[in-house]
Structures are given as C-alpha cells and as structure tokens.
Amino acid sequence: MxxxxxxxxxxxxxxxxxxxxxxxxxxxxxxxxxxxxxxxxxxxxxxxxxxxxxxxxxxxxxxxxxxxxxxxxxxxxxxxxxxxxxxxxxxxxxxxxxxxxxxxxxxxxxxxxxxxxxxxxxxxxxxxxxxxxxxxxxxxxxxxxxxxxxxxxxxxxxxxxxxxxxxxxxxxxxxxxxxxxxxxxxxxxxxxxxxxxxxxxxxxxxxxxxxxxxxxxxxxxxxxxxxxxxxxxxxxxxxxxxxxxxxxxETLDVRMERHAKNALAIATTLEGHEKLSFVRYPFLNSHPQHEIAIKQMKNGGGIVCFELKGGLDSGRNFLNNLKMLSLTANLGDTRSIASHPASTTHAKLTEEERRSVNITPGLIRISVGLEHVDDILADILQALDKS
Incomplete structure (x- = not known):
C-alpha cells in the first residue's frame, strides 16, 4: 500500500x-x-x-x-x-x-x-x-x-x-x-x-x-x-x-501537500523584498543546500524563515503588527504562526551561540498554515510595511 x-x-x-x-x-x-x-x-x-x-x-x-x-x-x-x-x-x-x-x-x-x-x-x-x-x-x-x-x-x-x-x-x-x-x-x-x-x-x-x-x-x-x-x-x-x-x-499527507504549497508560494513572493536580508526555504533555488533538499525531500515542508534588515526592533515590530498570524510557542498548526527564535525558542542560548547557528536578532520563523495563501501573504506583507 x-x-x-x-x-x-x-x-x-x-x-x-x-x-x-x-x-x-x-x-x-x-x-x-x-x-x-x-x-x-x-x-x-x-x-x-x-x-x-x-x-x-x-x-x-x-x-x-x-x-x-x-x-x-x-x-x-x-x-x-x-x-x-x-x-x-x-x-x-x-x-x-x-x-x-x-x-x-x-x-x-x-x-x-x-x-x-x-x-x-x-x-x-x-x-x-x-x-x-x-x-x-x-x-x-x-x-x-x-x-x-x-x-x-x-x-x-x-x-x-x-x-x-x-x-x-x-x-x-x-x-x-x-x-x-x-x-x-x-x-x-x-x-x-x-x-x-x-x-x-x-x-x-x-x-x-x-x-x-x-x-x-x-x-x-x-x-x-x-x-x-x-x-x-x-x-x-x-x-x-x-x-x-x-x-x-490519516490526513497528514494532504495537509503537508497544502502546507508546502503555501510555504513555497510565500517564500517565492517574499524573496527580494526590500526590508528582508534573505528568505530561506529548502525548495527555493537560492537556498544554500537546495540540491541536497530536492535530492532527499519530496517537498520543502511548511516552514519559511527570513531576516529583517532592521534587526531586533524590526522583528518585534513585525510580530506586533500581525493581524491574523498567531504568536504562540508551537508550529505545524492549521493556523499560521510567527515566532522570533532569538527571544523565544532559542533565548537560552548565548548571543555567541545563536550567531554561530545563524539565529540573528531579526530572524523570523513562519509556520505556514492551511489558510488561503493570499490571506497569509496579505498579513505578512502589511506587517513588513510597518516594520
């Protein structure tokens, strides 16, 4: 089967x-x-x-x-x-x-x-x-x-x-x-x-x-x-x-197909945004290990991350200006979630340890949900405009 x-x-x-x-x-x-x-x-x-x-x-x-x-x-x-x-x-x-x-x-x-x-x-x-x-x-x-x-x-x-x-x-x-x-x-x-x-x-x-x-x-x-x-x-x-x-x-296969489709569309749209230093997603051609990703992965998954040029303050402003995306300590939900790793999931690391694994002050992690991709993008873009 x-x-x-x-x-x-x-x-x-x-x-x-x-x-x-x-x-x-x-x-x-x-x-x-x-x-x-x-x-x-x-x-x-x-x-x-x-x-x-x-x-x-x-x-x-x-x-x-x-x-x-x-x-x-x-x-x-x-x-x-x-x-x-x-x-x-x-x-x-x-x-x-x-x-x-x-x-x-x-x-x-x-x-x-x-x-x-x-x-x-x-x-x-x-x-x-x-x-x-x-x-x-x-x-x-x-x-x-x-x-x-x-x-x-x-x-x-x-x-x-x-x-x-x-x-x-x-x-x-x-x-x-x-x-x-x-x-x-x-x-x-x-x-x-x-x-x-x-x-x-x-x-x-x-x-x-x-x-x-x-x-x-x-x-x-x-x-x-x-x-x-x-x-x-x-x-x-x-x-x-x-x-x-x-x-x-029983629904993981169809859910991940939608999560990955939404995530790739969001990553593609955000790449090159004037307020971002980079956008990272395994199935973007610009990803440093793109060739490895497409060799061993069937899709790029449901996580997108990007770096705000304004650093810590811009990262916090971005989160504070989101209207739909959730701010919560989780990922992999039907609902899209935004987090700031430097002050949450990886806050216990020293600044030097965070830098060594590329967790910069302005890094944002988006767990892309199952909402309509246009609605997810609209919320991210309006928050970026205010950051």
Missing part, C-alpha cells in the same frame, strides 16, 4: 462491537483470564497489554502507523517530542560515550545535550550544519551516536542524509535523525541510512495544536532498549493523545 493508505488503514483489530473508527482504550491496566497468562505477559512471552505505561491499543496503533510511514522495524511513542529525544539519548548512551550533533538544533535539545548529558558522563561536540566536510574529522573513538535535525530549527539548513548514513555505517555509529520539520511525507531518513528517527508529534503530525506527543522509530534492537528504558522511567504517551494523533495521521 502507498504510505497515505497505510496512514488510514493501519489499525488495531476491531472489538466485538465491530466499530469502524478505533475506540479509545482509556484504562491504566489490563486484566488476564488466569495466572499463567499474566505470568507469560510479564515474562515477555506474549504480546498482551499489561499496563498503559508499557503499551496500550491506542498507542500501539499510532506507533504502528509511524513505523509503517518511516519504513522502520519498530517504535515507541512518548509523552512529548523532547521525551522522545531524551529517551533515545539515555537508553543508548552511557558514561564515557560521545554524542556528535549538528549545532543547529532546537533550544531544548541544546539544553539537554549541553547541561544534562555531561551529568551522566556523556561527552558531546557540535558540527556546523553548513560544513559537511567537518563531520568525519569530529568523530572520536568513543563516538556512539550522531544526532541531526534536517531541515534545522529554525534556520532551515539541510544536511545530506546520504553522506551521514554512509559515514555512520563506516564508523559503526548510530545515526539518529529528528524528522519533525519534514514529516514522513517529506523525507524518510531510514532510506538514507538512519538507524533512528524521532518526532515531536505535537507539531505537523497532530496538525491542529491540540495535544502533546512524541515517537521514536528505527531498528528493532535499538527500539527494544529504548522501550525498556522508557517503560521503567515513564515518559509514556497517553491513550487519548495517541488516539488523536493516530486519527491525525
């Missing part, structure tokens, strides 16, 4: 009620007919559900869909995107290991890597996303995992997954890719050699700003270790949120 069909038709077995839509299984635990069945479940000799921190039919359905869409062998769903990122790190990295990451990453991920991983004796170093030649030189004898976002948040730098996949295989290193911005309908990192793929399902996968969720998919043996870690430490996805996210996947 095509991926869009898998997102709709992958579901748990119907109950005796023969429902068409999957029901919600809002239960903390599950019963057994006898002591032997219960023993077998706790001994991992059966696939029976035990406790919703371990597994739940709604969570299983959502995870199975994500596994199918990404072309993975297994998966585990978590309470948020950050719990997916952290769970993948902590389940597979130990004291003395080295994590090699791109420097352009989400602010909370940067905090986890810089502030918390060293507490467990895990070393780290960064490679600039726009310097592909530096990756192999940065590998150490104790490098256990390479972690990247592509496209990156918020600068939309694109990293060559085929190159990293070959490099990780050569050095026997786990390649872990955050595919949140692209979604499985934009790119499939496993096809290029990724061992793990993580998502904040809160974003495009939900698509309507309703629930939190995360998911990790990848090689079976790695997912098993992540499952053991997460079932003991507790970052489980709730059955209700899993039900919402599973239903959301």
């Amino acid at each position: 095509h991926p869009s069909t898998k997102a709709i038709r992958t579901q748990i077995n119907r109950t005796d009620e023969m429902e068409h839509a999957t029901p919600m299984f809002l239960t903390s635990s599950f019963c057994f007919d006898n002591a032997e069945d219960m023993r077998a479940a706790f001994a991992d000799e059966s696939d029976d559900n035990i406790y919703s921190r371990f597994s739940n039919p709604n969570v299983n359905e959502f995870t199975d869909k994500m596994v199918a869409l990404e072309g993975a062998e297994g998966g585990f769903a978590t309470a948020s995107g950050m719990s997916a990122v952290f769970g993948a790190f902590m389940a597979l990295l130990k004291k003395g290991d080295h994590l090699l990451s791109c420097s352009s990453i989400f602010g909370s991920t940067h905090t986890v890597i810089k502030k918390y991983l060293p507490n467990f004796g895990i070393e780290y170093s960064y490679v600039a996303a726009d310097k592909p030649g530096d990756w192999e030189a940065a590998i150490r004898p104790n490098t256990k995992m390479i972690y990247v976002e592509t496209p990156t948040n918020p600068g939309l730098e694109v990293i060559d997954l085929e190159m990293l996949g070959a490099l990780a295989k050569k050095h026997n290193i786990i390649l872990n890719v955050d595919n949140c911005f692209a979604t499985p309908f934009g790119q499939r990192p496993i096809e290029y050699g990724a061992d793990l793929v993580v998502h904040s399902a809160t974003k495009w996968i939900d698509g309507q700003g309703r629930v939190l969720g995360g998911v990790i998919v990848g090689k079976k043996e790695l997912i098993h270790e992540i499952y053991l870690f997460c079932r003991s430490t507790g970052p489980a996805l709730s059955p209700f949120n899993a039900w919402v996210l599973s239903k959301s996947l």
